[in-house]
Amino acid sequence: MTWAYSLDTFELVIIAVFAALYILYVVRLTRIKSRLNVPISKWLIKFTIRTLYFLMILGALLGPSFGDTTREIKSVGKDIFVCVDLSESMNAFDVQPSRLEKLKFELKNVVEAFSSDRIGLIMFSNEAFMQCPLTYDNNALNLFIQALNTSLVPSSGTDFGPPLKMALKKLTDEATSVTQQKSKIIILISDGEDFGEETDQIAEEIESSGIKLFTLGIGTERGSKIMTNRGYKRNNQGEEVVSKINTKSLRKLAADTGGKFFEINERQNDVERLINSINDIEGELRDAKQLDAKANKYFYFLIAALALMLIDALITVKVIKL
Structure with missing residues (x-):
């Protein structure tokens, strides 16, 4: 006893x-x-x-x-890569306090919602960089999210190809079955148009692999000016640039891969819907143990x-x- x-x-x-x-x-x-x-x-x-x-x-x-x-204890979870656009347009403040700051706040809610899953973070503009590999350490992940800013990546356009290619490679490195691949998820977040040339090809690879891809657009149709260290951003003619959300590329990418498109603007916040959609995906069995009970x-x-x-x-x- x-x-x-x-x-x-x-x-x-x-x-x-x-x-x-x-x-x-x-x-x-x-x-x-x-x-x-x-x-x-x-x-x-x-x-x-x-x-x-x-x-x-x-x-x-x-x-x-x-x-x-004895009781069997099963460990079930998902692998989620979040790809965040850090081009200068993410400093626009049509979504208060700015697109990037609002996104960072919402990403912490996503991390909290999937505290038992592995989450990784990739930042990109026209290139992609691994900010945080897949981890269970939510405290470390939140620190990486808080540190995100547009000065961390080169600012010369937006290309969805590199972050998607990096996330796909990391998620398929491990030898897993097709069933287990369905518990792997990519979330691509941006406010602009895709200028990459390899995105369609990589989207086909993602779709054929069984990995789920969700896209999240942030910004408004009316747009706003972009604040930089030297004041508002100007084009080559010296005119102040107004950044507006461009959802066409994000919607197409979601449709091509069988995923879903979500949006954050001044009237709409789909983060809760995004979380619910990910929750609907069955996690993969990672481990099973027999414990004395x-x-x-x-x-x-x-x-x-x-x-x-x-x-x-x-x-x-x-x-x-x-």
Whole structure:
């Protein structure tokens, strides 16, 4: 038999109080016997019954477990790569406080929603860089998310090809079956048009591999100016650039791979829908273990205590005859 809890201060105080009261009870009966010459052996019946149900109640509080049982514990999870566009247009503030800051806030909600899954982070513009490999360490991942800024990558256009190619390679490095590939997910986040030439080819590879691809666009149709360290960004003619969301490439990419497109703008936030869509995907079985499991059998002790209390109430023991 094993116990879920040990004797702590509370249980020890109860035992001490019980013992003190019964010692006083025994002393009182001993004095009666010495003065009136009355046998006190019968009081032992009550004492024994009360001691037993007191111990039963105490045992129930300690959580007794007995009997050998085993239980299979399965570890199921997904692998998720998040690809974040860090081109300068992500500094636009048509989504407050800015597209990138809003995205960083929402990404932390995504990380929290999939705390038992492995999540990786790729940043890109026209090139892709691994910011964080697949990890279970959500605290480290949140630090990498918080550190995202547009100065981390070259700012010379947006190309969806490199981040998708990198995510695909990392997700297919391990030898996995087609069924397990379906638990692998890529989330591509951007606000602009794709200027890459290999995106269609990589999209076909993603679709044929069974990996799910979701795209998330952030920005508004009216757009906004882009803040830089030197003021608002200007084009070659010296005019201030206004960045507007371009969802055409993102929608096409999602459609070509059998995925879904989501959006964040001033009136709409699809992050919750994105989370629900990922939740609908069945995770892969990573590990299964047989563990010894013993159920808490406190109720047996309580039943015994109640039965003894009933007997105690029904039995009357005379200790003094007048």
